[in-house]
Amino acid sequence: MFGAVIHAPGDVRYEERPDPTILEPSDAIVRTVAACVCGSDLWRYRGIAPVPKPTPIGHEFCGVVEEVGDAVTTVKPGDFVVGGFNPSDNTCPVCRKGAQANCLHGAHYDGAQADRIRIPWADGTLLATPGTPDEDLIPSILTLSDVMCTGWHAAVSANVGPGRSVAVVGDGAVGLCAVLASVQLGAETVIAMSRHDNRRRVAREFGATHIVTERDEAGAEAVKALTNGIGADCVLECVGTESARLQAVGAIRPGGDIGLVGVPHGDLPINDLFWRNVGVKGGPAHVRSYLPHLLELVLDRTINPGLVFDLDLPLSEIGEAYAAMDERRAIKSLVRP
């Protein structure tokens, strides 16, 4: 089969790789229908995270089950499935608490930007759609593998709910999904912080009530101006850089909650936050926990998170899929084998 392999910063290649096989009775093999590039893949692409050797890459997918191990009971060959970027057995004590991202038996994919993928813990990771979904739903289903669940996780971690005011830092695909999640969870005011026309358009489509184009201190002041002078009840930090984190700290009201999903590349002034009674929670998303509800919302066309994809390429053009995101020519790239 063929798949994407990162060789060095800026160098992702489409190349032949061995076909995956069932290694454990709890495995499944999925034929990929669609995969995509994650903002977190760019950390290596940009040389911020190391690439010690050529490595298959990608962790978002949906597709059709081809084969299952003997222990798999909830999905079968022919099922159309989506699974989270972080396989979980969904039965360990941590999973039973709803914290599947931290499954005691967590595992990783050996590169999901590929024709086929070995899925560890198939029962705990995959969810099958009833029948084959309409073609136009594929992008939205694919977002449930990571980006939509991650935006949802930011909102849940920050206690977004009815009547609340929310500011979203970051207008990447995760930030946009965090806007959609906040609207869906009943927030009254949803402020998207974005300077890019095309991203602002998606934010509006997702239900953002306000757009703030300023950044840093001016951005925080603009959020305060929209929230009775005190800052938002909830701020969703969907970038991870030091400046994004400080912008979140500047925009939150005393007693508010910051939801963190941007991979941390900076510190937080945690003792200052103590005196302001600001909460901080987040991390990798508990995809398996959110998947059933969000898949329902996608299938009944309540939400359309697939709008975050503005580039749709054959898998063979994976290099361009990365380059377009890196150069901000695309919000998020979908690839099809």
Added chain:
Amino acid sequence: MFGAVIHAPGDVRYEERPDPTILEPSDAIVRTVAACVCGSDLWRYRGIAPVPKPTPIGHEFCGVVEEVGDAVTTVKPGDFVVGGFNPSDNTCPVCRKGAQANCLHGAHYDGAQADRIRIPWADGTLLATPGTPDEDLIPSILTLSDVMCTGWHAAVSANVGPGRSVAVVGDGAVGLCAVLASVQLGAETVIAMSRHDNRRRVAREFGATHIVTERDEAGAEAVKALTNGIGADCVLECVGTESARLQAVGAIRPGGDIGLVGVPHGDLPINDLFWRNVGVKGGPAHVRSYLPHLLELVLDRTINPGLVFDLDLPLSEIGEAYAAMDERRAIKSLVRP
């Protein structure tokens, strides 16, 4: 009048001070019935926080209103009242969000270990009891000025609720109140971490289901042994030292919530917590928010937080009140003018 003045580490004196007067129309003057020494007062007593000049000290009290400013409408001379350690107007946008500890017009007392106290924002700070309370309820009412509300705040900040497992780090008066709060909020398992016989007794009386005597890593392991091997859903950090904070980090399960109320004297590994999806929230307690409910629970004798006082002295013996707590001969000292 007379009151306590801290002159230097280890040197708190009972001395004559000017009588307080109404300075703002929103003020009240309260004749102190009981006051007490706070763990946070000990930071200065122990020389950890500076004492730049002789300073009236104390911020916990209950008493009888003697005089009110023209703007005060909810309390009147003769009322028996309790108020939080952090005066709040209870009307500003932050207070209306329930974050009264961070009131935009927050103020401080000029030493509440005194015969009389000037109360800024009397309407927003004080709550009157219906009639004069029974004498034996005075200690419990006094705890609502800080320590019981602070323990409650730790529990609320960590999302303590029905069915949850809770570990409390710190067996000072706040930690013990956090045990009581957790039980009251419906936690299923409440683990008090304590090595002192007398404090363990109070913890049991407050409803702790388990006592862990180990500290540091061994303490965290003992908590895990009681919580399905993964750690507690909620950990309440009621000390503030680096070692207490690390103990909290060690005892929390992935996806759990740490409630912080110990004045921070150490850092938190916030990026490690990100990968474990652990939440952190807390700070000075929103006393005015909790006061009505907790006063009801005290007056109907549902809770008896006054048990944290194991020393009851005349105000004139304030030096001994501090020394006994500093030397851990007392959990918490109550003083009466």
